[in-house]
Amino acid sequence: MLGSRTAQAFELHREPGRQISGTARIWFTEKIRSLHRARPVAQELSTSSTLRVRTALCDECFLNVPAADMQLVQLYRKTEAAMEAARRRRPQRHPQRSGEATKAIALHCLGPEGGSEQGRGEQSALERVAHVDLSRQGCGSLIHFARAAMAEMMQAVQYSSYGGAHAALQPFRLAEMRFLNSGLTSDIVENCDVKAEHKEIPIPVPKKGEILVKVEAASVNPVDWKMQGGVMRPMLPAKFPHTPGTDIAGEVVKVGSEVKDFAPGDKVVAWLELKHGGAMAQYAVANPKTTVVRPPEVSAVEAACLPVAALTALQALTSGGMNFDGSYSGNVLVTGASGGVGTYAVQLGKIAGAHVTATCGERNIELIKFLGADEVLDYKTPEGKKLISPSGKKYDLVVNAAASAVTFSDMQPQLAPKGVVFELTPSPKTFLTSVIKRVSMSKQKYNQLMLNVEARNLEMLVGFVKEGKLHAVIDSKFPLAKVEEAWKKSKEGHAVGKIVITVTEE
Structure with missing residues (x-):
């Protein structure tokens, strides 16, 4: 008789009577076996050359299964469900690659903390395979879905095509999501297709020479909605979905390698490169070359108007x-x-x-x-x-x-x-x-005039504001959830001074 915790693990990943990818199932079984000496209880080959496996972990092994692998078990089931839903919506053109796709997703979510050295080495290559495969199945956002499931999330605003003006903006409220706390909601799995790809926004990770800023305020510029209208197509934005906005003020929360001039806790004002944007979100990645320290005398709202x-x-x-x-x-x-x-x-x-x-x-x-x-x-x-x-x-x-x-x-x-x-x-x-x-x-x-942003000029402006020589004229303020209203007001052309988006309290 299996113990209660073993039975729970068994129920989490066994799917009686349902055929799934043989490659994925074999890999999953072998992964658990290699990590925790699990023993397959029963295996059956189906006539369609896929493998149905009913696997349980012995009591003494399961007692030591870490939380990370429980997340893997749950992720595996969610992934299979999403892929099956995608196959029902659209014929599968490359069924032989679905196993590698599932493997890539699970490897990605194990990350540096779990999995073998070989698994970590395979991750980037397999992720590319998986992305192509899932895109052709009508489930191109599944990689994003898996990555987001293990990441901290943020509120953001994006658009996924040209045209539509302020009506094209799609604001969303996203809570931090972890498998062990709340699991995946059913609507994420059910809507796991290209249209819903941008509805999950993980907090970005700063690369070498970048800083991550917790945004306190951002400002709207006409170029934001003009770019969305297609004035600069196809050069801008760099890709869809796009998070608009270039002017932010906030606090540094993380720095990439080789960043020497900033540290977590610094209050800053920054200009974000136009083709990448990112201002209309709770967090944004900034280039230190277009970022300067903001003194206490200069508020986030005043600073966000400057860039x-x-x-x-x-x-x-x-x-x-x-x-x-x-x-x-x-x-x-x-x-x-x-x-x-x-x-x-x-x-x-x-x-x-x-x-x-x-x-x-x-x-x-x-x-x-x-x-x-x-x-x-x-x-x-x-x-x-x-x-x-x-x-x-x-x-x-x-x-x-x-x-x-x-x-x-x-x-x-x-x-x-x-x-x-x-x-x-x-x-x-x-x-x-x-x-x-x-x-x-x-x-x-x-x-x-074509704007050329230099940190020394931005620093000069911050200094003028600190000394009381330069003042921001604020037309109106909108919360992040109402960015589309701010864009509409900007496009009407009657704003006096700047329109500001308040993201978090200072």
């Missing part, structure tokens, strides 16, 4: 010859001054010593004056449409943050003889105009 908006304004002004030491004496025009970039451009222009003229809607005139603008034009008035300075000044530098609302032909009459315009939203039309100006050897320049 794209403030760096874009800073780059435009420095490219125009500003040093931010108060010595600049030229005249600057900032169009679209009430937006994310515009609010920073006005303030940075004043820090540099410029005479700043700004355009915005009537309701925001007082705000832009408060930020330091010397002259403010309502863009709907005749003077505002012609960009005429009330003091009659010509502009040495223009930061065009008003996108297509203001063209070079609108700005040219008000430019100084050697005036320079920085276009922040390049398009084929603006690029052509820029080329024409260069070819004609005109002294008036029309430059397309």
Whole structure:
């Protein structure tokens, strides 16, 4: 008579009357035998050349079975169930590879802590085999499913295709999941197909030269939803599903090898590479080269607004010859001054010593004056449409943050003889105009600005915020679960300053 715990193990992995992959079953049996001297109780060969095995572990061996292998037993059953469900939905084209797929999944979940040296060496190769096989069976996310089952999970927002704007975003709440605590929920297995692949997001692991940041706040930029709309297809994003967002502030929780400048516990602000994104999640992997330490005087919300908006304004002004030491004496025009970039451009222009003229809607005139603008034009008035300075000044530098609302032909009459315009939203039309100006050897320049993120510039901005010289204008805040509402508001084009996503409490 088998003991109760042995009987429990027997029931966990025996499937009377059901045929499963012979390769997978043989491997599973041999794995348990090699680890714990288990003895097969009965084996039967079926006519279809697959093997049905009823296996039990003897009492004295089972008493020493570690928790990791109980997880393996449960994972095996869940994997087989998911694969069988996939086969029912779609004809299996490569049945001979299903055993290797199951083996790869189990090997992956044993990980470095369990399994043999050979098993660990086989893991990456077998995982590739398994992924191809399962994808063809309509169950391409099974590898992801198995990996996620053993990992800590996080809340995240992703999209899996171009188009659909904010409606394409799919927010989810995911709790930490471990086999021994709660097991796998049935809906994960039942929905284990390509469509549901992105619904499980394990906390990413930093690679060599990367840091893992627990995100406290992130900010929305128009490029986020423009990229989702397909403006940069097929180059961006790098792959689907994609977690959008580039601007984050939070706390370092883990560092990869060769990272010397950051340690767990550091408060930071970071820019994430556009093609990979990752900001709209509880955790994100950042590059130390675009990450700086955030002092206590700078909140996560303030810091998260800086990377794209403030760096874009800073780059435009420095490219125009500003040093931010108060010595600049030229005249600057900032169009679209009430937006994310515009609010920073006005303030940075004043820090540099410029005479700043700004355009915005009537309701925001007082705000832009408060930020330091010397002259403010309502863009709907005749003077505002012609960009005429009330003091009659010509502009040495223009930061065009008003996108297509203001063209070079609108700005040219008000430019100084050697005036320079920085276009922040390049398009084929603006690029052509820029080329024409260069070819004609005109002294008036029309430059397309492409953001180049450097840690030293981000550090300068953080310093300005710490000193009280630079302020973030916050239009609104949304929790992570309502990112789609934040995107909708951004796309409407009437946000004043920045839209912030609050992820965790500071």
